[in-house]
Amino acid sequence: MIERLQHARTFRHGVHPGTFKEQTADQLIERMPFPTEVVLHLRQHLGAPSKPVVRVGERVFRGQLVAEAGGFVSVPLHASATGVVTAIEKRRHPAGNMSEAIVIAVDPNSPQALYEDAPHDWETPSRDELVRAIQAGGFVGLGGAAFPTHVKLSVPEGKRAEWVLINGAECEPYLTTDHRLMLESADSIILGIRITMKVLGAHKAFFGIENNKLDAIQALRDKIPADLHCEIVPLETKYPQGAEKMLITAVLSREVPSGRLPIDVEVVVNNVGTVAAMGDFFGYGQPLIERVVTVSGPGVHNPSTLLIPLGTKLSDVLAHCGGVTGDTNQILFGGPMMGAPQYHMDVPVLKGTSGILCLTHAEAAVRKEYACIRCSSCLDACPVYLNPSILGQLARTGNYESMRGLHLMDCMECGSCSYVCPSNIPLVQRFRVAKALLREEDARQKDKEREEAARAKAVAS
Amino acid sequence: MSYQAPHLILATSPFLKRPVDTPMIMRHVLYALAPAVAAATWFFGLSALAVILACVLGCVLTEWFFKGRRPLAESTILDGSAAVTGVLLALTLPPGLPLWMSFLGGVVAVVFGKLVFGGLGHNIFNPSLVGRAFLQASFPVALTTWSAQRGAGGTFGLQASNLALPFLHAHVDAVTAATPLARMKFEATTTPLHNLLVGSTAGSLGETSAVMILLGGAYLAYRRFLNWRIPLGIFASAYLVATLLHAVNPSYPDGTFHLFSGGLALGAVFMATDPVTSPVTPRGAWLFAAGTGALVVIIRQFSGLPEGVMYSILLMNGFTPLIDRVTQPRTYGTKRRLGRGN
Numbered sequence: 001m002i003e004r005l006q007h008a009r010t011f012r013h014g015v016h017p018g019t020f021k022e023q024t025a026d027q028l029i030e031r032m033p034f035p036t037e038v039v040l041h042l043r044q045h046l047g048a049p050s051k052p053v054v055r056v057g058e059r060v061f062r063g064q065l066v067a068e069a070g071g072f073v074s075v076p077l078h079a080s081a082t083g084v085v086t087a088i089e090k091r092r093h094p095a096g097n098m099s100e101a102i103v104i105a106v107d108p109n110s111p112q113a114l115y116e117d118a119p120h121d122w123e124t125p126s127r128d129e130l131v132r133a134i135q136a137g138g139f140v141g142l143g144g145a146a147f148p149t150h151v152k153l154s155v156p157e158g159k160r161a162e163w164v165l166i167n168g169a170e171c172e173p174y175l176t177t178d179h180r181l182m183l184e185s186a187d188s189i190i191l192g193i194r195i196t197m198k199v200l201g202a203h204k205a206f207f208g209i210e211n212n213k214l215d216a217i218q219a220l221r222d223k224i225p226a227d228l229h230c231e232i233v234p235l236e237t238k239y240p241q242g243a244e245k246m247l248i249t250a251v252l253s254r255e256v257p258s259g260r261l262p263i264d265v266e267v268v269v270n271n272v273g274t275v276a277a278m279g280d281f282f283g284y285g286q287p288l289i290e291r292v293v294t295v296s297g298p299g300v301h302n303p304s305t306l307l308i309p310l311g312t313k314l315s316d317v318l319a320h321c322g323g324v325t326g327d328t329n330q331i332l333f334g335g336p337m338m339g340a341p342q343y344h345m346d347v348p349v350l351k352g353t354s355g356i357l358c359l360t361h362a363e364a365a366v367r368k369e370y371a372c373i374r375c376s377s378c379l380d381a382c383p384v385y386l387n388p389s390i391l392g393q394l395a396r397t398g399n400y401e402s403m404r405g406l407h408l409m410d411c412m413e414c415g416s417c418s419y420v421c422p423s424n425i426p427l428v429q430r431f432r433v434a435k436a437l438l439r440e441e442d443a444r445q446k447d448k449e450r451e452e453a454a455r456a457k458a459v460a461s
Numbered sequence: 462m463s464y465q466a467p468h469l470i471l472a473t474s475p476f477l478k479r480p481v482d483t484p485m486i487m488r489h490v491l492y493a494l495a496p497a498v499a500a501a502t503w504f505f506g507l508s509a510l511a512v513i514l515a516c517v518l519g520c521v522l523t524e525w526f527f528k529g530r531r532p533l534a535e536s537t538i539l540d541g542s543a544a545v546t547g548v549l550l551a552l553t554l555p556p557g558l559p560l561w562m563s564f565l566g567g568v569v570a571v572v573f574g575k576l577v578f579g580g581l582g583h584n585i586f587n588p589s590l591v592g593r594a595f596l597q598a599s600f601p602v603a604l605t606t607w608s609a610q611r612g613a614g615g616t617f618g619l620q621a622s623n624l625a626l627p628f629l630h631a632h633v634d635a636v637t638a639a640t641p642l643a644r645m646k647f648e649a650t651t652t653p654l655h656n657l658l659v660g661s662t663a664g665s666l667g668e669t670s671a672v673m674i675l676l677g678g679a680y681l682a683y684r685r686f687l688n689w690r691i692p693l694g695i696f697a698s699a700y701l702v703a704t705l706l707h708a709v710n711p712s713y714p715d716g717t718f719h720l721f722s723g724g725l726a727l728g729a730v731f732m733a734t735d736p737v738t739s740p741v742t743p744r745g746a747w748l749f750a751a752g753t754g755a756l757v758v759i760i761r762q763f764s765g766l767p768e769g770v771m772y773s774i775l776l777m778n779g780f781t782p783l784i785d786r787v788t789q790p791r792t793y794g795t796k797r798r799l800g801r802g803n
Contacts, residue, residue: 018477324467329469332474336475336477337475341474357476370483370484373582373737376741382790386792387789406789410793415474420481428474432473
C-alpha cells in the first residue's frame, strides 16, 4: 500500500479540501423504490434537446424510447418506469428554469421489467455502427457534464485515439458514486472499457483512481483480465483531479492545447459511471434510465448511495433518505465544489446528477469579503495556471476585455481559487459572469458581421 | 408526496471554503512576531514595549479615524493589518525613541503608506517602512541614537528619552552605543557572530536578534502564510554579493556578517514578504528577492548610510508591478507566458 501511495501521480497545483466521504463510502448501493411520478426533461444533456415520440395518455414501458435525439449532438430518452404519459409540459429544471418534460405516472402494479432485455452485440458491428448504437442507448457523461458519449467516441477525420482514459478520480468531496460502482460493478465497467476501446480503435486504457479509494484500486486490479490492456493508475487525492484536462496531465503527462480537445493529444476520457452504464446496455439491453447518486451531507438523516430511476423528484429522494434536518439551507445537485444549488423540491434527477448534497448553516454561511492582499494562494491553486488575483481585480471593475487577454476563457470554473482565497473574494463566481458576458458579446459581434455581409451582398447585386 | 420544504439559500459553487481568512493570517503574523517582541523587551526593557504600544496605537487609531469611525464590529481595524503595521514599524525603531515620534510614525505609516492608495491591498510601498522613512527624514538624530542594552535605562528599563515632549529637545544622558553596521562602516571593526545571532548588540528593537526573527518566519512559512522564496532569495543574494565583494577586497566584511547584522533578517522575513507589496508569481518573488538582497549590500557598502534594508525593500516595492507583469504564469495548454502574445 505504501508503494502505491508513493507512486501516485498527479497534476500541478490544485487544492485539498476535506473528502467527507466516510458517511457513504462503505454502504452498498441501494435500489430506490419507484416513485409515483417521474419527470423526464428533454434537456438532460449538452446539445440539442430530445424530441418526444409518445403522446399524452400513451402507456410506456420501462426502457422504451420516449424521445428521439434532436440531432447528432443529442441523445434519445427512454422511460425510466412503466406507466402512463400524463403530460408533456414545462416543468422545473435543476438548471433553474422551466423546461419541456415528459411526465409519466408510474404504474404501481407493474413489475417494472425491461422493455427489451436482450444483450447487444458489440463484437461484430463496425465502429460507426457501434457509435450509433451508443447514441441509441442515450449515453452521456455521467460525471456531471452530461456531454453525449457517442460524440466523444466519434474520432474526427485525420485524428486518432491512441489511449482511453477512464476517470475514476471522483475528486469532489462527499461523492462516493464512482467509488461504489468500482467496487460493485466491475464486470459492467470492464465490458464498457472493451467497447470504448473497440469504438475508438485504442491500444491501451488507463484507469485513474485517487488513492483515497485503495479498496477500489485493489478490487479492479484483481478483476481486470489479462487480455484487457488496462492499467490502473493510482492518483494523489487532490481537487480537481477528475477534471478531464487535469486527469490527462496526471496520467499521461500531456497538456491539452488551449481551446482544443483531448482527442488532439490522442486521448479520449470517459467517466467510470458512463462505461459501467454502457456495459449494462450491451450486457443486458438496459439503456440509460437510472443512475447511481450519492445522497449525503450533514443535512440529510440517512446518507446513502442510491440507484435512482431518472426523473425521480428531489422530494422523493430525500423522503426515502429520512428527510432533512431543520437547519438544512442548501441542497445541491453534484458535489460541493462545482455542484448546482436547487431552489425547489420538485426538480428531478437528471442523467448528469452525480450527487445530492444537503448542507446546513455552517457550510452555507455567507462570509465577509476582505480586500485582496495578493497572497498568491489562488495562483498556487489554479490548475490551469491563470492569475485569479489580477482577474478578480479586473472583474471587480468590469474590465472584461482585459480579462480575455489574460486567458479568462481557459478557466474551467473548478472553484479552487474561491476555495483558497483568505479574503473570501468570490473569484470563480465573478469569472462565470465575465465569461457569460464575453460570450454574449461575441455572439452579438458575429450577428452584426453576418448582417453586414448580407447587406453588402444585397448592394453588390 | 407532502413534504416540508426547507428555506433554501441560492448561491453558486464552490460551497466549501478553506478555513483561513485574512484576519487569521494577520493574527498569525502577530504570533510570529512575539518571539522578536519578547527578545526586544528582554534586551531593552519597558522602553521596547512602550515604543511598540505607541506605534500600534498610532496605526490602529488612524485606521479607525480615517475609515469612517465605525463601531468596532464593522471597522476595518479588525482585519488586523493596522496592528501588524504598528508592530513592524516599532521593530525598526531605536528603543529610546520619544513615544510621540513613534505614534506619529504609526499615523504616517497608515495614512501615507496605505490609506492614500485606497487601503489594504492597494498600496505600493510597505506601510511600516513608509512610516520609518518619514521618521528617518524628519528626526535623523533621534532615529540614529542607539541606546545600549538594558542597564542603561531608568526604572524597569524605561528610558527617559521615551517620555520627551513633542518638538522639545530631551536633555537626557542616555548611554549610547554604535550598531554593528555603524562600527563596521565608521570604525572598521566587526562584531562577533554569536552576538549578532543572539541579539546582544545595539540596534533597533527588532534588528538585534536574528534567531528570534527566523523562528517566527519559519513558523509562518510552515503554516504557508509567508512566501518562503522571498527571505531565502534575499539571504542568498545578499550573501552572494557580499562574498563577491569580500573576495575582491578583503577589507569589506564577508557574507556571514551581512546576513546576521542590521535589519536584514527582520526585513527579509517580515517586511519584504508583505504580500501586498511583493510579486505574486513564484518567479517574480525570486527576482524581487535577488534585487533586494543585492541592493542591501550595495547600499551598506557604497552609500553614506550604514544600513540599506529599508531603502532596498522600498525600491523593490516600486518594481513589483513591473516584475509581476513580466513573470505572469504560462496558462495550461499554451506555449508562452501571459502578456507576451500567445
